Amino acid sequence: MNERSIENVKIISIPKIVDEKGRGKLSVIEKSIIPFEIKRVYYLYDVPSDSFRGGHAHKNLNQFMIPLSGSFEVKIDDGHNNKKIMLNKPNQGLLIPSGIWREMDNFSAGSVCLVLASEVFDESDYFRDYNSFLEYKKK
Ligand code: TYD
Numbered sequence: 001m002n003e004r005s006i007e008n009v010k011i012i013s014i015p016k017i018v019d020e021k022g023r024g025k026l027s028v029i030e031k032s033i034i035p036f037e038i039k040r041v042y043y044l045y046d047v048p049s050d051s052f053r054g055g056h057a058h059k060n061l062n063q064f065m066i067p068l069s070g071s072f073e074v075k076i077d078d079g080h081n082n083k084k085i086m087l088n089k090p091n092q093g094l095l096i097p098s099g100i101w102r103e104m105d106n107f108s109a110g111s112v113c114l115v116l117a118s119e120v121f122d123e124s125d126y127f128r129d130y131n132s133f134l135e136y137k138k139k
Contacts, residue, residue, distance in 0.1 A: 002137050004099035005078045009085075012064070016091040027091045029064075029116070034095065036062045036118035043068070043114045047107040057101040057127040059136075062118040066093040070111025077101040079137035087113075101133055 012033060017026045031037070044053060054074070065074065071088035078100055087094055096102055104113070119125065127133040 002099055002139055004097055006076050006081050006083055006100065008097050009076045009100055010095045011085070012093050012095050014066070014091045014093055025091075029066075029093075034064045034093075034116065036064075038116045038118070039120050040117040041114070042117070043112055044104075044107075045112045047072075047111065047113075049107055049109060051105070051107060053104040053107075053113075054102040055128070057133045058098045059125050059127070060098050060119060061122075061125050062098055063096045064093050064116040065096060066090065066114045066116075068112040068114045070108035072104050072107040072111055072113060075103045075105075077103075079134050099137070101127070101130065 014027045014029055014033065017028070019025065047053065065087065067087040068090055071086060073084050073086050074094060074096075075082055075084045076096065082101075085094060107113075127136060
């Protein structure tokens with residue numbers, strides 16, 4: 001996991017079904033579009049626009065993050081390189097594998113971030129200290 005780079009972080013398009021009678025859109029996530037089995041689902045909402053979320057990396061957890069409503073930015077960092085990705089389409093999710101530091105900010109009013117996760121919650125799977133994360137990536 002420590003060799004993972006930001007190249008392993010990918011936008012995945014979620015199939016979208018546009019209603020022929022103009023009744024809106026429907027997107028569906030089936031197991032074939034994400035490369036892990038889902039063991040947990042959680043979501044962030046009521047996030048003030050000046051808040052930061054994330055600020056951690058995972059040892060084993062893989063995640064797929066979807067801006068169900070509104071938009072926010074995700075900064076991803078592998079210890080060598082980083083980049084910012086704007087998520088603002090409910091049919092485009094971000095696959096963040098283990099071994100990648102992430103920070104989220106610039107949440108729009110009313111935005112909702114849905115996260116599909118490959119493992120149940122485990123605090124010992126987190127790197128919450130950036131320097132410890134860098135040490136791990138050097139090994
Ligand atoms: P955290 O993962 O740090 O949130 P974020 O990355 O969005 O800033 O989690 C925030 C708090 O919620 C932390 O105390 C752990 C707890 N938590 C759970 O109990 N279960 C979960 O599935 C998640 C994701 C977090």
